[in-house]
Amino acid sequence: MVNVSSGTTPDPGGLPAQRPGTAGMRPSGPPPYWQPGTHIWWHYRRRTWLPGSPETVRPMTVVRDDADALVAWLAPGTPVLRPVLTDGRDLRAAQIDDWYRRPDNRALKRDRWRGTGILKVAPTGVPWSVWLFWLPDGRFRNWYVNLEDVHVRDDLHVVTQDHVLDVVVHPDRTVRWKDEDELAAAVRWGRYDAADAAEFEKDARAVEEVVARWGSPFRDGWEDWRPDPRWPIPALPPGARADF
Secondary structure, eight states: OOOOOOOOOOOOSOOSSOOTTOTTOEESSSSOOOOTTOEEEEEEOOTTOOTTSOOEEEEEEEEEESSSEEEEEEOTTOEEEEEEOTTSOOGGGSOHHHHHHOTTOOEEEEEEOOSSOEEEEEETTSSEEEEEEEOTTSOEEEEEEEEEOOOEEOSSEEEEOEEEEEEEEOTTOOEEEEOHHHHHHHHHTTSSOHHHHHHHHHHHHHHHHHHHTTOTTGGGTGGGOOOOTTOOOOOOOTTOOOOO
């Protein structure tokens, strides 16, 4: 299992309810900021996460970091850690209800990111990040809004928690929600409760409002951005271990 240090930045206080794996971390937004080209690790951890538990870890390259947002690039071929079933199969090999009915049925797999890469834009202080996807021929495909906890960080790590429900935004500005069935299963089996689900749906409607007024980051031209081909592929954290 992975066992990654959460850093040594003093706890500034004032965070939302302290989540496992975030001790000593601070909210994104205030300085110090990462310089472009810095390699960081982006973590997704469940509420019940403890050191050594399965988590998603994505090494990424900082594109921009300031008071408004963190922007980072997940390059094709990047080594990643991701949860799988204990027999090594993808989570999607199981029924949706089994994802949440058996939370102990998880192991950790070392893998590589496939596809054309993702640019993640995490606006400061909001419970989501906006991911940009491109087609193999380089044409922009869509924005994917991943609902998740407001981000916290230390010297080299960003930590958040996925909220299951997502919002897809197409280039023609049409919007659709995604994975409502997964959120229903997560509530059914106790990963989240009805109040959580209502809050996530409220967040999805807030995203729709940003799209309706074509606010940042949709209006910012990131779809025309391209990575520096000289950037090296980031590595996984030292000491990261996996079952597969």
